[in-house]
Amino acid sequence: MIRVLLADDHSLFRDGLKALLDNESTIKIIGEAEDGRGLVKKYFDLCPDIVISDISMPNKTGTEAAKAILNKDKNAKIIFLSQHTEDNYIYEVLKCGAFGLVGKNIVKNELIIAIESVYKGKHYFIGRTEQELKAILSRFNDIVEKNGDFILDSLTERENEVLIAIGNGFDRDKLARTLKISVRTLDTHRFRIMSKIGVKKQPELIKFAMDLKLKKERELEKIKPFNEN
């Protein structure tokens, strides 16, 4: 018996789903929630095997609720229902850690297949293969630069210059003047650097730049005696 928790803000839709699954002997609906917050609460009250949830709901969207659940229970299995089943929706749902996505215009058999395969721990995304899912993930991941994939070499010459200048003391206006660029351009470089080295705040960047400077100076000190010999 697969125990299912339903979440959708439209009771009519929940009723429809219930009717659809009512005479299935292997599936039982053990609870309903009508918003994101309710979903999180009911999940930990009822401990269902599978959650079937709408994405857009009041008081936390479906994905926000999913993240809250997955934070505490890594093995939670969540299937989303959405009007939209385009690639970008697949990507967002995969990213939040859910196991499946089915369209709201779903037919009964498909829903049962989805529930059963997710129950077994397999992804179900409107019939897409694992390979297709991987391709979607990598395609979208390429667009959103991951914070912190840092190699010093990956900084451009200009970015290196800016980083070194920041290590020598940070004052936006002064820095822009010494580098002979506008404050806006400086920001552009700065944000790129921050993204590449994976820091989120200005002080962290300054600390990074100063550490780098110290490291370089130490390296120079090491090289010096060697050269003198």
Add this chain to the structure above:
Amino acid sequence: MKPDHILETFLSWQNPAIFVFVFFIVISAIVILIKKDFIKPLKRRTEKLEDDNMRLMALFAELDPDPILRVDENGIIIKLNDPAKEILSLDVLGQKCDSIIPNYKELLKRTQISNEIVEIDGKHFTISLKENSLLEFVQIYLHDISNRIEQEKKIELYQENLRLLRIKLDNQNEKQRELIGQDLHDNIGNQISILKLSLQNFINNPETHKIDELYNKIDLLSDDVRGISHQLCPKILKEFGLVSALTQLVEVTTRNSNMNGRIINVNYEEIEDFNLTLGLLRICQEALSNIVKHSKCSEFEIQIAIEEGKLKLIISDNGVGISKEENKKPSLGLLNMEERSKSLLGIFEIDSIENEGTTIYLEFLLNREINHD
């Protein structure tokens, strides 16, 4: 009469001639005295007053931050104060005033000059004349209003741009309405009619009509409704937030092109202000559509960061840039972005280098209070 007596009578007051003579002498003496001790100082004092007056006028002219010219009775410029020297070269001293202010004589004749504007060396001034008839010179007071005129011109241009934008917006609105109306009527309405007919057929004759067909028709219908609703409001923004919506935008933009697009999220975390995120998404849509249409770039990126309570968004490409001539014409796309940023109380700046690319810089204060009516 004895001669002695005659002489005596002649010299006495009885002789009117003597009386007149003495009287004349006394009067003359008085006149000379008065003239010497009274009138002269008076005249001197008057002269001094006039002199003071002139010096004061000169002093005021020197201290006046506005340019002042002094012109003698022949219409020749005889003096300039420092501000006047700054706008006019010293060569004008000794020249006719008409050479600088062509309608000088005409102005001089008029008793009242109001709102008269003269142009000198491409700058605009209001003018007023003050005549000193006693000293026979005229002082010309100028007040530089070039800035005002420039501002007025800018406002005019701005209004013209707004008007164009308004027309464009109206047209677009109309077009959108037409499209949606057409979609609803031709597409959805038709499909519902067909569905109803099919359902009737199915009820009348359940054996020959398959229920799968009905399912398929409902699927098509829901697809179309979804398409329309997505056009009206990007649902992904509400469901997943700005970065997801931008990711989708970049993906759609680059899908069938040779361009690479990416999003650099420095430290942005989703914010509550839906109006702001929607505005930002629309600005990015416009920017990317510009990039596709005009930039000929191979790469573009959107950087997003939150710093010092401000949301900063930078959209840059490595394309051909906006050429200066093109820049003169108001590009409605850019104007649209700028207006949108302004309505969200943001900063919009654009920086373009020919053949190197274009960068758009946006900055918005977070936690602001705006009335979204």
